[in-house]
Amino acid sequence: MSFIEVAGAKIDTRHYIGGQRVASSQTYTNTSPIDGTFLGEISRGGEVEANEAVAAAKRAFPAWSALGPAKRGELLLRLAELVEENIETLAQLETMDNGSLLRSHRRGVMPRVALNIRFFAEWAINELKHESFETRGHTNNISWDPSGVAVLITPWNAPLMLATWKIGPALASGDTVVLKPAEWTPLSASFFADLTKQAGIPDGVFNVVQGFGREVGAVLTAHPDIARISFTGSVPTAKVIAHAAADNLTPCSFELGGKSPLLVFADADLDLAAELAVEQYDNAGQVCLSGTRILVHEDVADAFAEKFRERALKLKQGDPRDPETDIGPQIHQVHFDRIKGFVDRAKAEGQEIVMGGEPNDELGGLFFKPTLVKNPTPGSEIVTAEVFGPVLCMQTFKTDTEALEMANGTEFGLAAVVVSGDRDHAKRITDELVAGTIWVNCFFVRDLRAPFGGSKKSGVGREGGNWSFDFYADVKNTVVSPNGWKE
Numbered sequence: 085m086s087f088i089e090v091a092g093a094k095i096d097t098r099h100y101i102g103g104q105r106v107a108s109s110q111t112y113t114n115t116s117p118i119d120g121t122f123l124g125e126i127s128r129g130g131e132v133e134a135n136e137a138v139a140a141a142k143r144a145f146p147a148w149s150a151l152g153p154a155k156r157g158e159l160l161l162r163l164a165e166l167v168e169e170n171i172e173t174l175a176q177l178e179t180m181d182n183g184s185l186l187r188s189h190r191r192g193v194m195p196r197v198a199l200n201i202r203f204f205a206e207w208a209i210n211e212l213k214h215e216s217f218e219t220r221g222h223t224n225n226i227s228w229d230p231s232g233v234a235v236l237i238t239p240w241n242a243p244l245m246l247a248t249w250k251i252g253p254a255l256a257s258g259d260t261v262v263l264k265p266a267e268w269t270p271l272s273a274s275f276f277a278d279l280t281k282q283a284g285i286p287d288g289v290f291n292v293v294q295g296f297g298r299e300v301g302a303v304l305t306a307h308p309d310i311a312r313i314s315f316t317g318s319v320p321t322a323k324v325i326a327h328a329a330a331d332n333l334t335p336c337s338f339e340l341g342g343k344s345p346l347l348v349f350a351d352a353d354l355d356l357a358a359e360l361a362v363e364q365y366d367n368a369g370q371v372c373l374s375g376t377r378i379l380v381h382e383d384v385a386d387a388f389a390e391k392f393r394e395r396a397l398k399l400k401q402g403d404p405r406d407p408e409t410d411i412g413p414q415i416h417q418v419h420f421d422r423i424k425g426f427v428d429r430a431k432a433e434g435q436e437i438v439m440g441g442e443p444n445d446e447l448g449g450l451f452f453k454p455t456l457v458k459n460p461t462p463g464s465e466i467v468t469a470e471v472f473g474p475v476l477c478m479q480t481f482k483t484d485t486e487a488l489e490m491a492n493g494t495e496f497g498l499a500a501v502v503v504s505g506d507r508d509h510a511k512r513i514t515d516e517l518v519a520g521t522i523w524v525n526c527f528f529v530r531d532l533r534a535p536f537g538g539s540k541k542s543g544v545g546r547e548g549g550n551w552s553f554d555f556y557a558d559v560k561n562t563v564v565s566p567n568g569w570k571e
């Protein structure tokens with residue numbers, strides 16, 4: 085059976101290669117994290133499908149790259165409209181597949197998917213410019229040329245949203261795309277492929293191969309005919325991909341994990357701080373940017389903890405389709421066990437768990453209670469490793485120096501949240517923090533024109549605005565001499 089019905093939508097379970105649906109002889113089973121409902125048997129791609137997809141994208145490249153930003157933009161803007169027309173379907177589909185809140189998908193995530201496509205299409209048409217440089221009468225003209233086939237490998241925590249951060253600029257640059265979504269969340273990418281067809285995007289320009297990272301993903305990333313690899317996921321997988329890319333020197337963009345600090349200073353608005361801290365449980369903690377290490381000045385630690393607890397205890401855990409729910413299930417049994425393993429090891433070490441710390445037995449399934457670990461031992465696993473679940477740590481500091489040492493003291497550098505009531509103080513702190521994105525008295529707001537990415541082990545490169553095009557395109561400098569013209 086090559087179609088399944090999810091949330092009223094007909095979803096093809098096969099790959100989308102060269103504008104055609106292609107099945108694999110092998111499949112794997114996809115279930116919903118909400119209640120284990122069987123969703124379908126998904127084509128399990130391997131070497132053959134990876135090679136076919138790259139070949140299709142390679143064939144489609146000359147015509148797509150020759151179209152130019154304006155003509156590509158017309159098709160991409162139509163695609164953005166189709167996403168908007170299908171927000172409800174996409175929202176329900178994604179919620180069934182990855183268990184994130186339906187209300188977030190409806191209000192924020194799926195509209196953002198459309199915006200990702202529209203923004204980069206318009207940016208390529210109107211904004212992708214650089215001033216020319218003059219050197220001894222010679223003019224240096226900078227331009228962005230399409231580079232070839234871009235392989236995009238994406239995770240399961242915000243499947244279509246994260247994929248379209250890459251698809252938007254890659255297609256707008258004139259590259260053709262092979263997307264491999266995460267095996268646990270294959271459905272929205274498949275539905276999206278149908279929308280690209282409806283939008284009139286030529287066959288082969290956008291391809292989707294389903295399956296496992298170590299199988300189809302490994303072949304794609306080692307392929308000699310690709311020009312770019314963009315990956316969002318874990319640090320260990322990024323290392324494997326970097327090795328795969330090395331033989332061909334394929335440029336890679338990596339957006340990886342984090343263990344970001346949320347710093348609460350003595351001059352902070354503590355209600356705001358508590359609200360921001362509780363937001364770090366969003367998406368059941370499966371957010372790379374989460375400020376999972378709450379660092380509080382000791383003078384306000386008790387008052388802050390009380391406000392945090394008040395709010396955290398009000399969080400409602402349950403079915404993500406229920407509009408009242410704040411925290412849904414984890415994505416998959418494997419991931420649930422990973423989270424539980426972190427917490428169990430922390431308990432065994434004698435760390436103080438002051439909230440949660442166990443599965444939610446009333447709900448059963450993949451629901452893990454929002455958890456808080458108080459004053460974990462510096463350097464211990466729970467305070468240094470990315471748990472990627474609803475598990476926060478709280479530690480105190482005495483001075484700014486100590487706060488900065490703690491904040492910068494992991495191998496990651498993706499994000500940081502600073503809560504302070506004093507602008508000069510906040511500025512002094514943000515100047516010293518090592519992170520790709522810092523939010524001051526806020527969280528999760530980002531303009532698509534601004535760069536996004538991680539420092540240290542949290543990533544390589546930046547996405548957003550020109551930074552995306554710097555990666556997906558071949559940036560070219562054409563130096564024009566004042567001499568030699570027959571004028």
Ligand code: TXE
Pocket residue numbers: 237238239240241264265266267295296297298300301302305316317318319321322324325339340341342371372422470471472
């Ligand atoms: O990630 P993987 P997993 C972190 C988070 C989580 C941990 C493990 O800490 O607990 O990673 O999650 C594909 N060649 N993040 O195991 O393996 C894979 O099929 C090519 C942070 O799910 O990194 C999927 O499409 N591709 C994060 C994608 O890589 C390969 C989001 C991500 O999977 C591959 C997700 C290979 N050899 C997890 N092996 C974030 N930064 O937001 C796997 N893949």
